[in-house]
Amino acid sequence: ELEPLPLMTLDFLQILNEVCEQCYRDFAPDDVEVKVREHILQDFETFLRCQVPGAKLVLFGSSKNGFGFKQSDLDICMTLDGQDTAEGLDSMAVIESLAKALRKHHSLRNILPITTAKVPIVKFYHTKTGLEGDISLYNTLALHNTQLLASYAAIDARVKILCYVMKVFAKVCDIGDASRGSLSSYAYTLMVLYFLQQRSPPVIPVLQEMYVGEKEPVVLVDGWDVHFFSDLKNLHKYWPGYKKNKESVGQLWFGLLQFYTETFDFKETVVCIRRKEPLTTFKKQWTSKHLAIEDPFDLSHNLGAGLSRRMASFIMKAFINARRVFGAPVRDFPPEYPNKMEYF
Numbered sequence: 001e002l003e004p005l006p007l008m009t010l011d012f013l014q015i016l017n018e019v020c021e022q023c024y025r026d027f028a029p030d031d032v033e034v035k036v037r038e039h040i041l042q043d044f045e046t047f048l049r050c051q052v053p054g055a056k057l058v059l060f061g062s063s064k065n066g067f068g069f070k071q072s073d074l075d076i077c078m079t080l081d082g083q084d085t086a087e088g089l090d091s092m093a094v095i096e097s098l099a100k101a102l103r104k105h106h107s108l109r110n111i112l113p114i115t116t117a118k119v120p121i122v123k124f125y126h127t128k129t130g131l132e133g134d135i136s137l138y139n140t141l142a143l144h145n146t147q148l149l150a151s152y153a154a155i156d157a158r159v160k161i162l163c164y165v166m167k168v169f170a171k172v173c174d175i176g177d178a179s180r181g182s183l184s185s186y187a188y189t190l191m192v193l194y195f196l197q198q199r200s201p202p203v204i205p206v207l208q209e210m211y212v213g214e215k216e217p218v219v220l221v222d223g224w225d226v227h228f229f230s231d232l233k234n235l236h237k238y239w240p241g242y243k244k245n246k247e248s249v250g251q252l253w254f255g256l257l258q259f260y261t262e263t264f265d266f267k268e269t270v271v272c273i274r275r276k277e278p279l280t281t282f283k284k285q286w287t288s289k290h291l292a293i294e295d296p297f298d299l300s301h302n303l304g305a306g307l308s309r310r311m312a313s314f315i316m317k318a319f320i321n322a323r324r325v326f327g328a329p330v331r332d333f334p335p336e337y338p339n340k341m342e343y344f
């Protein structure tokens with residue numbers, strides 16, 4: 001029961017394009033903000049090493065994958081020198097001692113160890129910057145998916161802009177918080193990448209399916225294959241589709257909304273960015289799920305698994321509304337562009 005849409009005018013597509021580009025300019029952090037994050041990490045590591053000998057910290061998530069907002073949380077992974085994996089590690093004990101150590105740091109508040117989650121973490125609030133964050137242990141696959149997303153972001157400026165638009169859309173519609181039963185921003189980013197791979201002609205390749213010459217030996221991390229093509233400066237040599245797609249970001253954004261409301265069949269198909277060929281929910285045995293999004297490395301992980309039927313339908317309604325709103329020119333713009341920070 002999708003409403004038919006009026007024909008898009010060139011004028012309107014141009015406005016849509018400008019809105020998308022403005023969204024990116026409004027929310028992307030500047031160089032100083034990026035440096036501040038690195039500085040905080042360094043400060044934490046120096047501080048922690050006095051209390052937890054051998055502690056090593058790495059930033060991941062949107063601070064590093066190219067899709068970070070000014071106010072995005074700090075996702076930090078901790079490892080210990082001389083210990084390659086979490087095997088044999090008493091994670092709970094390490095998390096507790098980490099929390100204890102962080103409580104002594106003068107610019108941290110609200111230290112909260114969470115040991116019941118799939119990935120145990122310590123949450124914190126950094127008073128000097130107002131940033132929230134968490135430290136997890138040996139979150140190795142997340143480091144790899146951060147690099148994968150960063151590679152996609154580096155291929156084409158439109159990838160970055162669209163992922164920002166999608167994240168803003170998810171925040172504005174209140175459908176972007178996994179801890180409250182919806183989807184994580186990571187899941188929405190995967191949806192954007194999948195759409196860009198399936199677009200004809202595609203905007204991005206499937207990096208995990210690209211091999212140069214001989215098939216390289218499989219690199220396993222936590223039992224999963226983490227190979228992807230990362231030699232981006234030579235991408236034009238190995239990907240025939242390079243720069244074939246010439247659509248504007250505005251066209252692509254509307255195309256994405258059409259794709260997920262008109263074309264893509266969530267009942268039958270899994271959002272899967274590791275291969276070009278469609279993957280069925282039947283093959284994955286994920287048919288009872290309302291919305292299936294496969295993690296690119298941990299193939300047993302469906303990012304939509306936690307959605308209730310109500311929430312899945314709420315999310316789909318947000319997409320249907322967006323298709324209607326972004327698909328038809330408006331006669332009257334609101335009198336004032338609302339203060340962008342009010343969205344959050």
Ligand code: CTP
Nearest residue numbers: 061062068069072073075142145146184185186
């Ligand atoms: N992650 C993951 N699997 C999930 C959720 C998150 O592997 N189900 C990893 C991803 O590497 C993700 C990172 O954890 O980028 C941080 O997650 P989160 O903070 O929720 O998302 P961000 O990508 O950092 O986006 P935001 O700007 O909203 O913080």
Ligand code: MG
Nearest residue numbers: 061062073075
């Ligand atoms: Mg984050």
